[in-house]
Amino acid sequence: MDNEIAISGTGIAGLAAATAVIAADHNCVLFGPPAQVIKGGVQLAPNGWAALSVLGLAQDVLSEATRLYEITVRSLTNGATLARLPLKDVYASVAKADLATIFKQKIEKTDRFRHHYTTVKLTCLKNDSVTIIGKDERLYRVAGLVAADGVAGFGRAFISGQSEIAIRASLATDKVALRSTIHRSDLPNFFSQPVSNLWLGDGVHIVHYPIGDSSNIVATMTKRLAHSKWQERLFRHNTPLQFLVDPAIEWTSTPLPQSSNNICWRRGNMVLAGDAAHVMPPHLAQGAGQSLQDAACLMQSLTQHTDVTSAFAAYARHRSGAVAKITQKADISGKIMAFSGLAGKLRNAAIDLGGNHLMQEWLAEVWAADPGLRSQDT
Numbered sequence: 001m002d003n004e005i006a007i008s009g010t011g012i013a014g015l016a017a018a019t020a021v022i023a024a025d026h027n028c029v030l031f032g033p034p035a036q037v038i039k040g041g042v043q044l045a046p047n048g049w050a051a052l053s054v055l056g057l058a059q060d061v062l063s064e065a066t067r068l069y070e071i072t073v074r075s076l077t078n079g080a081t082l083a084r085l086p087l088k089d090v091y092a093s094v095a096k097a098d099l100a101t102i103f104k105q106k107i108e109k110t111d112r113f114r115h116h117y118t119t120v121k122l123t124c125l126k127n128d129s130v131t132i133i134g135k136d137e138r139l140y141r142v143a144g145l146v147a148a149d150g151v152a153g154f155g156r157a158f159i160s161g162q163s164e165i166a167i168r169a170s171l172a173t174d175k176v177a178l179r180s181t182i183h184r185s186d187l188p189n190f191f192s193q194p195v196s197n198l199w200l201g202d203g204v205h206i207v208h209y210p211i212g213d214s215s216n217i218v219a220t221m222t223k224r225l226a227h228s229k230w231q232e233r234l235f236r237h238n239t240p241l242q243f244l245v246d247p248a249i250e251w252t253s254t255p256l257p258q259s260s261n262n263i264c265w266r267r268g269n270m271v272l273a274g275d276a277a278h279v280m281p282p283h284l285a286q287g288a289g290q291s292l293q294d295a296a297c298l299m300q301s302l303t304q305h306t307d308v309t310s311a312f313a314a315y316a317r318h319r320s321g322a323v324a325k326i327t328q329k330a331d332i333s334g335k336i337m338a339f340s341g342l343a344g345k346l347r348n349a350a351i352d353l354g355g356n357h358l359m360q361e362w363l364a365e366v367w368a369a370d371p372g373l374r375s376q377d378t
């Protein structure tokens with residue numbers, strides 16, 4: 001027990017945190033369901049790749065990733081190109097399933113790793129230990145718990161003192177993301193170009209980028225706009241997006257949360273990581289990237305401190321400060337992307353005039369690797 005740290009959650013944040021714990025020479029016990037087939041992908045910006053380097057996995061992930069060399073912003077209304085931002089540092093998309101497999105291969109081959117396929121139901125915190133009560137009604141005693149169990153999981157509820165229902169209600173918005181992954185052979189070549197595409201419309205925006213042999217497409221709009229035949233209305237007159245009108249294409253709807261990091265990250269020897277710690281809408285494509293940075297920081301904190309309490313305190317202090325500005329920017333970006341009517345026209349005109357410069361300024365801070373990680377790295 002002395003050395004064992006538990007992780008709850010088998011998403012990207014949980015698997016990355018497990019990698020970090022093992023890399024820092026602790027035993028690791030993972031709680032959560034066996035990994036399901038995870039659909040879709042994520043874009044990872046330079047900060048995500050820097051975190052993967054700290055975890056020793058950048059090359060492995062890069063070998064499964066698709067490098068993207070430009071962000072192109074277009075008007076969804078008339079197809080005009082508004083801005084083209086060259087991507088000089090590593091920026092790439094990767095299937096979530098591939099990312100998860102790489103983490104699992106790394107952690108499962110060590111004898112420091114165990115996986116209990118039960119979820120965490122309750123915890124009891126003592127000064128230097130955590131007793132976990134699993135849904136299987138068994139007790140597990142560990143030195144610390146990293147709760148990476150998502151936006152409305154047990155961890156955020158326990159640390160914030162709110163119920164999971166209250167958390168969901170406080171984060172709810174009227175926005176949804178409709179996502180589809182389509183094989184490249186079913187789409188024109190345009191969709192396979194190594195570019196991250198952003199289409200800005202009237203209260204709607206579309207993001208698409210290639211990922212392996214497919215294209216990952218996400219349309220964000222209000223629930224009201226996402227009524228039946230939304231594809232017809234948005235894509236019918238748009239070349240090349242008109243291919244997306246096809247009724248055979250399956251779209252998965254995900255409600256989008258608003259940003260929130262207004263909570264404490266730590267209680268005793270229990271800390272939050274990933275979406276459990278920092279809820280943000282996906283408008284800056286940063287949720288997974290920040291989860292990787294959480295893991296890199298966790299690894300370095302555990303390496304630098306001899307006791308789990310001090311390591312968790314340093315981790316929580318550092319990451320809660322670093323991520324706050326990113327979640328705020330994700331919210332503001334979403335509001336700008338959702339402009340409609342005159343505001344939408346003015347937004348597009350402004351991007352047309354100074355888009356590259358504006359985007360570079362806005363994203364430089366977001367994409368910068370966590371300075372704490374850099375200094376610990378040297």
Ligand SMILES: Cc1cc2nc3c(=O)[nH]c(=O)nc-3n(C[C@H](O)[C@H](O)[C@H](O)COP(=O)(O)OP(=O)(O)OC[C@H]3O[C@@H](n4cnc5c(N)ncnc54)[C@H](O)[C@@H]3O)c2cc1C
Nearest residue numbers: 009011012013032043119120149150274275285287288289
């Ligand atoms: C439309 C969309 C597009 C996105 N695009 C990007 C992008 O391009 N780039 C990017 O960086 N990010 C992106 N994101 C965000 C990214 O997907 C998430 O931030 C990331 O996957 C979060 O992972 P997580 O592990 O924290 O949470 P989750 O994936 O929610 O995982 C939580 C896990 O915890 C488990 N769990 C729940 N309760 C318990 C419990 N009590 N005990 C144990 N386990 C439990 C669940 O079963 C689940 O496996 C996007 C998100 C959306 C919605």
